[in-house]
Amino acid sequence: MSNIPQIIQLEPTNACNFSCSMCLNSSLQQETKLFFPLDLFQRLSQEIFPSIKRLVLYGMGEPLMHPSFLEMLKIAKANLSTNASLFFLTNGSLLTPKIIDRILEESLADEVAFSCETLTSKDSSKVGHSLKVNEVFSNLRYLLNHDHRSNIKIGIETVLMNSNYKYLPEMVKKLGELGADYFSVSHLYPYDSSLSEEVLYTMISKEALIILDELGESGWDFILGVTKEQFGKKMQLTFRERYKHKENIKTKDRPYSEKYDKLLKKAKEMNVTLNIPLYMNEREKIERLEELQNIFSRSKDNAKDLGIELILPSIFSEFKNRRCPYQSIDATVIRADGEVAPCFKYLYDHNSSLNQHERATSSHSFGNIDSQPFASIWNGEKYRRFREKLNEMNKNIPFCGNCSLSSSNCFYAIEDTSDCWGNEPSCSECPYSMNLTRCLL
Ligand code: SF4
Ligand code: SF4
Ligand code: SF4
Numbered sequence: 335m336s337n338i339p340q341i342i343q344l345e346p347t348n349a350c351n352f353s354c355s356m357c358l359n360s361s362l363q364q365e366t367k368l369f370f371p372l373d374l375f376q377r378l379s380q381e382i383f384p385s386i387k388r389l390v391l392y393g394m395g396e397p398l399m400h401p402s403f404l405e406m407l408k409i410a411k412a413n414l415s416t417n418a419s420l421f422f423l424t425n426g427s428l429l430t431p432k433i434i435d436r437i438l439e440e441s442l443a444d445e446v447a448f449s450c451e452t453l454t455s456k457d458s459s460k461v462g463h464s465l466k467v468n469e470v471f472s473n474l475r476y477l478l479n480h481d482h483r484s485n486i487k488i489g490i491e492t493v494l495m496n497s498n499y500k501y502l503p504e505m506v507k508k509l510g511e512l513g514a515d516y517f518s519v520s521h522l523y524p525y526d527s528s529l530s531e532e533v534l535y536t537m538i539s540k541e542a543l544i545i546l547d548e549l550g551e552s553g554w555d556f557i558l559g560v561t562k563e564q565f566g567k568k569m570q571l572t573f574r575e576r577y578k579h580k581e582n583i584k585t586k587d588r589p590y591s592e593k594y595d596k597l598l599k600k601a602k603e604m605n606v607t608l609n610i611p612l613y614m615n616e617r618e619k620i621e622r623l624e625e626l627q628n629i630f631s632r633s634k635d636n637a638k639d640l641g642i643e644l645i646l647p648s649i650f651s652e653f654k655n656r657r658c659p660y661q662s663i664d665a666t667v668i669r670a671d672g673e674v675a676p677c678f679k680y681l682y683d684h685n686s687s688l689n690q691h692e693r694a695t696s697s698h699s700f701g702n703i704d705s706q707p708f709a710s711i712w713n714g715e716k717y718r719r720f721r722e723k724l725n726e727m728n729k730n731i732p733f734c735g736n737c738s739l740s741s742s743n744c745f746y747a748i749e750d751t752s753d754c755w756g757n758e759p760s761c762s763e764c765p766y767s768m769n770l771t772r773c774l775l
Contacts, residue, residue, distance in 0.1 A: 338386060342666060344668045345368075345670045345681065349400075351428065356525070356529060362684070370670045375410075379409050383413035383418075389421070429446075431476045435480075446486060446488060449491045450491070451493055451495070453501065488514050490516070495533075506637050519646050523686065524687045530688075539650075542606040567591075656728055669697075673697070701717075732755050734762050
């Protein structure tokens with residue numbers, strides 16, 4: 335394992351001038367707004383930036399809200415090696431022509447992405463980044479038509495929800511025509527149950543879905559049938575000793591149980607378990623996802639015609655491909671107060687609502703760079719062991735998406751202090767590891 339990660343994501347501030355419906359920033363309403371101290375940034379830059387490949391500047395806030403953001407870019411550029419890249423993600427509202435001129439003329443960044451879920455303000459009551467759409471697009475146009483445009487890679491990042499997915503092909507077309515280099519799409523990470531309706535994916539893996547589809551609509555009858563048969567079997571065994579004519583006992587046909595055994599056998603061969611209750615609860619949504627396939631393919635056609643790179647999340651995700659997006663590219667995150675977290679998801683205490691239940695997740699830090707050198711945190715025993723487990727997620731970490739307890743009051747899935755295999759913190763219910771939700775890194 336490397337002594338320093340290749341990619342550092344650093345949060346300049348958690349303050350934001352927007353309040354997007356799908357963002358934790360809006361529901362956290364932190365009393366204390368954090369701004370990364372400039373002297374600490376300077377110290378960190380000298381300590382590790384010469385050795386990393388990429389610096390990513392954003393977190394749970396708008397980077398340009400930091401009063402010294404341009405100064406941070408300058409410091410970073412002065413310390414990063416010449417082949418390293420500097421990227422930041424912005425809502426675009428504060429990236430005014432004056433600031434764009436400075437960034438491009440002084441080559442202060444190599445890549446920037448605008449977050450955007452809508453093209454117009456009129457259909458935007460429910461979707462994110464709906465504030466100041468016109469100003470944001472005017473800034474984006476200015477950037478895309480700048481004389482020094484070739485100095486910088488320009489992308490768009492969008493969060494896909496029930497409220498906006500139908501507009502995706504049109505958005506790809508319009509932003510491709512404007513001249514953006516790439517369009518990156520993520521599914522929604524639902525921070526509370528009111529957002530559950532907006533989620534366009536299931537956490538059940540593709541391998542398990544193929545087997546569960548054999549149940550079709552009869553899933554609840556099937557569960558009841560298996561339960562009745564197993565109850566009858568148990569009763570027969572319990573009262574067997576009292577029967578007068580034991581020789582007359584015949585083995586009864588148990589068709590539901592036989593089918594269940596067959597499904598379990600298949601599931602075992604595919605190395606998955608079957609979350610039948612979740613499948614039944616999400617069946618309608620799963621069927622609707624076929625429409626999303628169609629939307630994705632139209633978006634791909636538009637992207638191809640216009641030469642814009644389109645990066646899409648999975649619609650149905652494979653369990654065998656489960657991996658941590660941070661660990662797989664050797665990345666870490668530093669919060670605006672210096673706490674070092676394993677990923678964006680662990681930056682702040684929050685609730686989430688997946689698999690038909692609320693989950694209370696606490697932030698997780700492996701140390702603070704204000705009190706110890708970054709390298710000693712990254713190479714510390716706890717962080718090293720955590721990353722080792724992530725190298726083989728399916729061997730070391732259970733997966734709630736395929737577990738029938740996830741929608742049936744599993745204590746671990748609700749409380750999230752650890753998972754049922756004792757991992758702490760736990761990654762057992764992480765949609766980022768299934769390539770459903772995605773962070774731009
Ligand atoms: S999604 Fe971005 S712009 Fe919107 S509230 Fe969150 S941090 Fe601010
Ligand atoms: S919660 Fe997900 S993204 Fe975060 S460390 Fe775990 S697997 Fe990686
Ligand atoms: S934590 Fe609970 S829901 Fe998740 S895999 Fe373990 S038992 Fe199942």
